[in-house]
Amino acid sequence: MKTVSSIGAGKKDELNTLPLKGIPWLELQDQLREAGKDDVDWRNGRVPMFIHYAGDDVLEVAKQAYLMYFSENGLGLRAFRSLAKFESEVVEMGLGLLHGNALARGAMTTGGTESIFLAVKAARDLAKKRDSGRGKPQILMACSAHPAFDKAAHFMGLDTVRTPLQADFRADPAAIEAAITPDTVMIVGSVPAYPHGVIDPISEMAALAQKHGIWMHVDACVGGYFAPFVKQLGENIPDWDFLVPGVTSISADLHKYGYTAKGASTLFFRDAESFAGMGWSFDNWPRGQYTTNTLVGTRPGGAIAAAWAVMKYLGQSGYQRVTQRVIDTRCALQTGTTALGLTTFGDPKLSILAYGSYEHNIADIGVRMTAHGWLVGHVTTPPGLHHMLNLTHEPAIPRYLNDLSDSMSQASSSKQVGKLSAQY
Ligand SMILES: Cc1ncc(COP(=O)(O)O)c(C=O)c1O
Structure with a gap:
């Protein structure tokens, strides 16, 4: 397996050292500017990914809100009631867009990959709770689904099965159904799948999931805060969110088409039972109860505040x-x-x-x-x-x-x- 080379590896003769004395900020500003000179010019549209820009005004709102809560930590919601309020309002706004009902739950994470990891963990744990006699749990998806599912599976001891696409590049429900086994704990559909940008047939896939008693995750990391507005603008796209029976969870990135600061995604669950598997709690150490909803511990308060501010600003x-x-x-x-x-x-x-x-x-x-x-x-x-x-x-x-x-x-x-x- 190819891995990213570690930073600094193989350059022993030119190793950078922590400066003996601090460097003045103005000088560092120059160095920061200079370092960016060879970056590809995203501001003029030369980068076809990585950036989601919605105008200088939106960027300014995100930056200012981020700076206001730069030091606060989303791990410490007991201390920072502000962040607890922002997060719960962001989740409520997201659930409203995606038609979650009063039973639906959610939380903010730091990105699409983290949302996907937590959905996989929740699905795996619920399947185990319901039927501990299963073999190695398996995620089933079209070959166009994002690699984060394989990453999550690799880290958490699951297998993945990827099925061929239909001629129109959408997932093929027949191929998915043929690949279901007693070990399948999650079916994944994408809105849209990243490689071809098309929306999988979520209703058909969710119906299969329901028929076989399997968790259905919709990966709307790209489309979660885009597709609802396309529909509001009158485009005829089929339902894919919690309006579709059988959809258990949805990942939707705020730092993509929510246009908020990077480090912000949302993960939503149809009900409290599915949500329960997202969290983790521990008390067998000398510092008492440690409970988190997320994979990470410390969370950037700025990203939470910026998400709240941009969503309210754009409406x-x-x-x-x-x-x-x-x-x-x-x-x-x-x-x-x-x-x-x-x-x-x-x-x-x-x-x-x-x-x-x-x-x-x-x-x-x-x-x-x-x-x-x-x-x-x-x-x-x-x-x-x-x-x-x-x-x-x-x-x-x-x-x-x-x-x-x-x-x-x-x-x-x-x-x-x-x-x-x-x-x-
Ligand atoms: C469909 C889809 N899912 C998940 C992800 C992962 O998101 P992130 O890079 O925020 O972890 C991406 C990223 O492009 C994506 O396109």
Whole structure:
């Protein structure tokens, strides 16, 4: 298994040491600025992922609120009633959007991966409680689901099974049903799945989960705070949240399309029984009871305060306004790539667009786009380019399409004409 190399490894002759004397802040500011000079220019739309920008005003609200609660710790809700209030209001606002009823519960976490870990833990523990005779518990999902489920499974002693997609890149409920075993403790659907940006058939998958008595998790880390507004704007997307019987839990990231500061996600449960497995409690040490809802202990108070402030600042009308502009940006990119002869993967209705080529070597196009100064996101199956859009891309689309056209005119042709494939 490949791992990230440890920081500083292999550079023994140039090791950085803690300075003997402190360096003045103004000097450090310069160094910080200088260090960022070679970063890819996300502000001008050159980064197709990692950033979710909704305007300078929203960024300012997030920053100011974060700074106001910079030192406070979300582990200490006894001390910081402010953070307890912000978190419970954020959870209530989220549950309202996702149609949780009075029994539904939730909590804030520090990101999508943590939300997914905790959903997996809760599903595993509930299955064990109900039927301790099971074998090694197993998570079942389409091959397009996020790797965080495999990461969680690896860390917590579960297996994963990934099934093929339908021709439209959505999860295939028939393949999922065929793969269910007595050890399946969770079925995962994505809204949307990251690689192709399409929404899985959640109702069908949740019906299967219900029929077989299995926990159904909807990973809406990308779409949780985007899809509800797309629907409010009149787009006909099928129900996927707690309105769908059988959906047990939902992960929805605030630091993506909630536009809040990084370090903020939400995890929601249909009822108190499913929520119970999220928490953990311990008292066999000399410092008394230690109870957390989350995987981490200390939690950044700033991220909790910023989430609360941005949600209140934008409100439903603000989110609708930004969502409409992101959808328009995705449509402009889709129209432009289609006009250039490229093929969109599936029928994306949200903020992700992925496309490939029958005629050109898409990897070669990617290399040429990199030379034009764009950070390129790749899809491997089928080979394609990938964008998760936000408002930084709105003014960048014409320039992007121009460079794309230029790259295509120089790129080699696909060796497998008629199939969407150009080998990496
Ligand atoms: C569908 C989906 N789920 C989960 C995650 C993990 O989120 P995070 O990077 O916040 O841990 C991502 C990240 O892009 C995602 O796209």
